[in-house]
Amino acid sequence: MISSLSINFSFPLLKPQTIHYGPFKTINIKNRSQMKNYFSDNKKQPKGINGSVVPSPKRGNGSERERGQGIGIAKFLQGKNYLVTGATGFLGKVFLEKMLRTAPDVGQIFVLIKAKDKEAALNRLKTEIIDSELLKSLEEVYGKNYKTLVMSKLVAVPGCVCEYDLGMDPLRANEIAAKVNVIVNSAASTKFDERYDVALNSNTKGPSHLLNFAKSCKNICLFLHISTAYVSDGEAKIIQESPLCMGESNVSRKRNNISENQTSVPSLDIDNEMRLATNIMELVNDSEVAKEMKILGLERAKIHGWPNTYSFTKAMGEMIITSLKGDIPLAIVRPTVIGSTYKEPFPGWIEGNRMVDPFILSYGQGKLFGMFADSKVILDMVPVDMVVNALIAIMAKHVNFDNPNLTVYHIGSSMINPISIGDMVDYFYTHFKCCPLSDPKGMILASPRFDIRNTQKLMEEMSDEEIREFWFDLGSINWEEYICNIHIPGLRKRVLKSK
Template sequence: MLRTVPDVGKIFLLIKAKNKEAAIHRLKTEILELELFKCLEQMHGKSFKAFMMRKLVPVVRNVCESNLGMDPYTANEIAKEVDVIINSAANTTFDERYDVALNTNTSGPSRLLGFAKKCKKLSLFLHVSTAYVNGERQGLIMEKPFHMGQTIAEESATSESPPESIPVLDIIAEIELASDLKFSMHENVVAQKMIALGLQRANIFGWQNTYVFTKAMGEMLLNSMRGDIPVVIIRPSVIESSIKEPFPGWIQGIKMLDPLILSYGKGRLPGFLGDPKAVIDVVPLDMVVNSSIAAIAKHGITAKPELNVYHVGSSAVKQLLLHDLFKFSCNHFTCSPLMNLKRTNIRINEMKFFNSMDNFASYI
């Protein structure tokens, strides 16, 4: 946005930190130093840091606290200026503690929405979710919001497991369940029990893991509480490195598919348990960003009090099969092999796929 829409006034960055000085330090060391901004640095030259510090305003916050952890004066000043809010804060650990994931992924967005209602100039609230809130649904999934209490298990009910056999999803009850368990057990075992509880509750209602379950409940709360606030929910699939902007191949850290690809390149993953024809939906991060900006432009101008959902993925247009993913990886590491500690090239073979744990275990 700073590159393509340089006339933007200010971007308030809510940063988790002890105090304002710590937030400024994180902005300067963890954000401005990123390779991502090299093109902006080339554009602005010596005035780069001054430009960035003029546009980016670090604000100490915590989505797990009331009023986002901001002091009243700061909150009021920001509320006077903000016209678009983008929420991308999330705990993405698949098997996170249930209480932790609920606090961040379910209650967090609603806390930010509560602040949004104080912003007099607000024209849009954009929430970054995930395509996998759709759980274990099959086939073409429409871009529709969740309503309170909606479950994947109920939609998938059959005569063998009728809807009446599925418990009702009550988000407040889920939060109380996690809270009661947390305070009823010894701290030495509570973490393990919380992880197990999250996975159990997710599976009961039709979601694969705690992450996507709590993200889905976060969407439900937004839809229920939004009132007249215009809301857009973006649901990207697996986000990987940029395809074009600001330059090809950028990503911060090791994400999603990267650990699998790197393990394969290091010769540590010669076989894989799974269907080689399974579709892996991957989308470049700049396409997700561009989709978000386009949604902001479209719905921020009209500012209609409605909720719109957009799926951002690739498999509906160009499918990537699991077999092809590792075939491309094999070609890459054959041409550009990684090196071991002895500084010699690591040789790899084509990935082998297995359809049973017994066969996979015996091979590995």
């Protein structure tokens, strides 16, 4: 929630000098080396929402976790076959890298790639995934011929989630349906103001098309759908890990707060939303379609209580698969704002100018002089490698324990290890003060907190070995170190291509 309190940014000077760190603290740092030494000597213990020290996940006496069995992640990964969408995206790449690094005996991973034919799909697999800086880390595990192993595991499949049959060749579709055990849906259109027709196809229809395919898979163990934490009511103080109900808008959830003179609550009819988009496209001139579709998406989202087209269409996608899942085991994962890697396969890997990052870079380049915001508002960030580790643990939990129930998992830090806008700006200032950019050529604000009891319970059930290999304890993140020493340096190197 943005208020009228102004935060004035003080930009770094090019010469070394004393840093005024927040309203109470002054430190003297002259270069990057001193900054790293400062943070290593002054690491802060993460604090909970009441200021208390955040506890580690509980360890039960005599539990399977204590005996070293945990939830069986290693057993789960052996020999399973996967169908993965969105693998050329930021989260998808990290997921593939982790799977290949920790599970050399994994079965085939069919990678659905938007392409016109097999050759084009294979080319995208090689150039956008296998040849990426991220997957080069596999050389340390498998040697210089690591690409041969990767090519033996990853199968490029031309197709598109927007099409009813996923755009797959029928023979390939039958092969995958006979082999696949787990479907991981990471495909999405993530622009907040995306064209309504495009967002509906990717975020609303796409998941239902995959679910229909899952129902044809003979050995399906789990459909894992990656959504976003922001599909839920942004005005609730604590957002629960619960599924969305078909046709229930955010406005209807707030019906008790509706004024007396408001006579009706708009009903959310997903089929009608799709017809509306189609009808308007037919009525508008081709030259105006893109503009009108963007306007329509934002209008429809706000009518039903969502802030943008992205979260609205993702919410409708959740509603459809929840209502139509039948006997398909389903888990929905809702990460908050995903940032660069914290540790794996190396700190600071990021791709693209994401979420809060335009603000960081604008600040560092001297283009952002201030903003109106409440400095106490909590931002909810999670490193991408922690999200991936949680995804793998969730898959193992549902498959090994034969859990047919739908479970929703929030992966977020606001309940267990919150970071405020004020703290974030302090960290920007500290970094750019000692390490200014040499060539100075929507943020999501989470005022509510996201309940993470399901995700925390998952960690409590993991063995010590599983926690070491698939660590995602969000309470252990040192935000000062992550923002100043990992995330911003990653942005500088991989987005700005500067030192």
